[in-house]
Amino acid sequence: MMTKNTSLRxxxxxxxxxxxxxKYPEQAINQAESLKSLSSDLYTDDVRFIYELIQNADDAQTVHIILAILDNKYLIIGHDGQAFNEKDVEGLCGVNNETKEKDLDKTGYKGLGFKAVFGKSDYVIIYSNDEFFRFDSSCPIKWNKQWGTDDQQAWERENDRQFIYSWQINPIWTTANEIPSIIRSYLSSKIKQIHVANIILLKHVERSCIVIDQLKKTTIYVSFFTKYFSTNILYQSNRCCIH
Incomplete structure (x- = not known):
């Protein structure tokens, strides 16, 4: 069981x-292309990734959920439910190894459902138990010289192909000092209300603002989220009119 003093590092x-x-660069590329298609095609509507993250919050025995947009670009979906444990992290970093598939009381699917967020963002921070890790498309992996060339650039020239890898399943341990100060300050101000948070650097912030506002009015989601929309979801934004 995850305790306050248990680190996920x-x-x-x-x-x-x-x-x-x-084992081979081609293996990384093929997997990356498959995950990119999954993130973009599996959930094509703008509301789905928010829905999936709120489902995951619901499964964590959450009482309150907070949605906020900070600095005109970061969407925060935070809650006061259970902190992540190792199986939860493994679920986020896989596709088929869900931790909830045998639990009929749980509605979300952390691994597969979470991948929807990567259709909307290339940079996602996870906050849990006062720790951070992230999924970051700009973070390269160490080149393996056993792949036959000394560096990535040489391989790309020889093969006339760009090297990519599945950053969506590569969790990166992140210190608090690496987190933007506006996010750290916000989480500190909500320390009693936010135990876990998804912090998403949005590609299209205006569209997400509209989607969040429409979410509470959409019939298909109202039945599931009634207990939150009535009193417990708090919308905050320094740019969008979300109430």
Missing amino acids: RCIEDLSSKNTDY
């Missing part, structure tokens, strides 16, 4: 090592 670093251990 070792789990995250082990997963990062395992999930980037490719």
Whole structure:
């Protein structure tokens, strides 16, 4: 069981090592292209990724959920439910190894459903138990010289192909000092209300603002979210009119 003093750092670093251990560059590229298609095509509507994250919050025995947009670009979906444990992190970093598939009381699917967020963002921070890790498309992996060339640029020239890898399943341990100060300050101000948060650098912030406002009015979601929309979801934004 996850306690206040239990760190996820070792789990995250082990997963990062395992999930980037490719035998050939082509293996990394093929997996990356498949995950990119999954994130973009599986959930094509703008509201779905928000719905999936709120489902995951519901499964964590949440009482309150907060949605906020900070600095005109970061969407925060935070809640006061259970902190992440190692199985939860493993679920986020996989596709088929869901931690909830045998629990009929749980509505979301952390791994597969979470991938919807990568259709809307290339940079996602996870906050849990006062710790951070992230999924970051701009973070390269160490080039393996056993792949036959000394560096990535040489391989790309020789093969006339861009090297990419599945950053969506590569969790990166992140210190608090690496987190933007506006996010740290906000989480500190909500320390009693936010135990876990998804912090998403949005590609299209205006569209997401509209979607969040429409979400509480959409019939297909109202039955599931009634208990939150009535009193417990708080919308905050320094740009959009979300109430």
